Amino acid sequence: QIQLVQSGAEVKKPGASVKVSCKSSGYTFANYGISWVRQAPGQRPEWLAWLSAYTRNTNYAQSLQGRLTVTTDTSTSTAYMELVSLRSDDTAVYYCARGIPVAGKLDYWGQGTLVTVSS
Amino acid sequence: DIQMTQSPSSLSASIGDRVTITCRASQSISSYLNWYQQKPGKPPRLLIYAASSLQSGVPSRFTGSGSGTDFTLAISGLQPEDFATYYCQQSFILPPTFGGGTKVDIK
Secondary structure: OOEEEEOOOEEEOOOOOEEEEEEEEOOOHHHOEEEEEEEOOOOOOEEEEEEEOOOOOEEEOHHHOOOEEEEEEOOOOEEEEEEOOOOHHHOEEEEEEEEOOOOOOEEEEOOOEEEEEOO | OOOEEEEOOEEEEOOOOOEEEEEEEOOOOOOOEEEEEEOOOOOOEEEEEOOOEEOOOOOOOEEEEEEOOEEEEEEOOOOHHHOOEEEEEEOOOOOOEEOOOEEEEEO
């Protein structure tokens, strides 16, 4: 079955960086893209970025441009999200999801990674 | 960015009820509208894509309709496992944006 398994919870200080991994299985990784979505407590989901596992093309949300980098390792079917210069309002659950963000759907999701930014 | 507005923000219903949730886009998005269900501590689960197509494995009591700016998610014969928060999401242009959610709880 299709699964996306994310790395564990992180606690970081303001100004630090965090890198979250998302390992896919059960499908041909290179045939799909991976989106990253975050959800702050009690808030709606917020799309952050998308990466094509085949072409390595990327798109980023304007609000995080410059602080967020998404990458993939096709040899291990793993996607990564790195967020730098963390602030308290980056505290959220971060999800990876399979699919394309435009004219498409996010059909399988990771379990989520809680990132807490606190001094 | 396209703004997505859902109504109501919450509703109470009984087992077996028919429930409808509406979603309005700030501009036309054709049929590029997805619906998700989310339970506490879990990721969103795709229910409906392209406004009216049922995702594989989703019960047929969930139906989606609409196009342009106005969309509806209907649940006919509400089941105990349907009590959750529902989000719409437009996939017309970047960035994809989500509605504010509709929480369905037990009356």
